[in-house]
Amino acid sequence: MNEIAEIVKEIKNLLEFQAVLGAKNYPKELLTLMPRGKRPLAEQAAERADCRLCGLHESRNKVVFGAGDPNANLLIVGEAPGAEEDRMGIPFIGRAGGLLTKILASINFTRDEVYIANVLKCRPPGNRDPQPAEVEACEPFLKEQIETIQPKLICALGAHAARTLLKLGSSTSIGSLRGALHNYHGVPLIATYHPAYLLRSPGKKRDTWEDVQFLRREYDRIMSGDAK
Numbered sequence: 001m002n003e004i005a006e007i008v009k010e011i012k013n014l015l016e017f018q019a020v021l022g023a024k025n026y027p028k029e030l031l032t033l034m035p036r037g038k039r040p041l042a043e044q045a046a047e048r049a050d051c052r053l054c055g056l057h058e059s060r061n062k063v064v065f066g067a068g069d070p071n072a073n074l075l076i077v078g079e080a081p082g083a084e085e086d087r088m089g090i091p092f093i094g095r096a097g098g099l100l101t102k103i104l105a106s107i108n109f110t111r112d113e114v115y116i117a118n119v120l121k122c123r124p125p126g127n128r129d130p131q132p133a134e135v136e137a138c139e140p141f142l143k144e145q146i147e148t149i150q151p152k153l154i155c156a157l158g159a160h161a162a163r164t165l166l167k168l169g170s171s172t173s174i175g176s177l178r179g180a181l182h183n184y185h186g187v188p189l190i191a192t193y194h195p196a197y198l199l200r201s202p203g204k205k206r207d208t209w210e211d212v213q214f215l216r217r218e219y220d221r222i223m224s225g226d227a228k
């Protein structure tokens with residue numbers, strides 16, 4: 001590693017150390033500007049385990065970093081952990097998680113062969129919507145995960161995940177994003193409803209079925225090398 005890269009790495013380590021110590025007045029925005037190497041996911045997860053970059057650290061039980069195959073070709077991105085996930089430290093294991101597992105099985109994926117993560121790694125109290133400052137603080141962690149995993153296809157579950165990844169405004173509905181291939185820094189992205197929403201609105205399951213059939217077709221096309 002050259003000298004400049006060493007210096008940058010040292011500064012980044014110092015900033016992250018300050019964050020872990022709970023410092024409030026460190027230049028937080030610099031962290032997002034630092035070049036990120038492809039560090040192992042386990043190392044990233046260990047580093048986030050005591051994260052206090054946003055206020056959610058006060059109410060969480062566990063940071064929910066992500067789970068699945070670190071070399072997965074399909075990455076699933078949700079919004080934030082729920083109560084069960086917060087308790088166990090594993091994404092999508094509550095009722096919505098059970099539904100996600102069934103949805104994946106319906107298109108012949110197991111949880112083990114995909115990677116599952118959320119935009120926020122800590123649970124918002126009462127499962128409220130993520131706040132912009134929380135997304136801003138946490139999104140770099142998801143970015144680094146994606147850079148490491150290098151998925152061939154991303155599936156965004158729900159409007160919050162899709163808007164965050166695609167940099168869309170708060171008025172963009174998930175309905176307007178369905179049925180199309182979007183672009184996340186060169187990686188194709190498909191958006192559909194969040195399983196938690198499906199539990200409240202079972203009438204949307206048919207739309208979701210169509211979305212995941214589309215996802216499976218695109219996945220197979222991409223993996224066959226016919227990704228024009």
Ligand code: SF4
Binds near residue numbers: 055120134
């Ligand atoms: S939500 Fe993200 S930024 Fe906020 S404390 Fe948890 S890991 Fe850190």
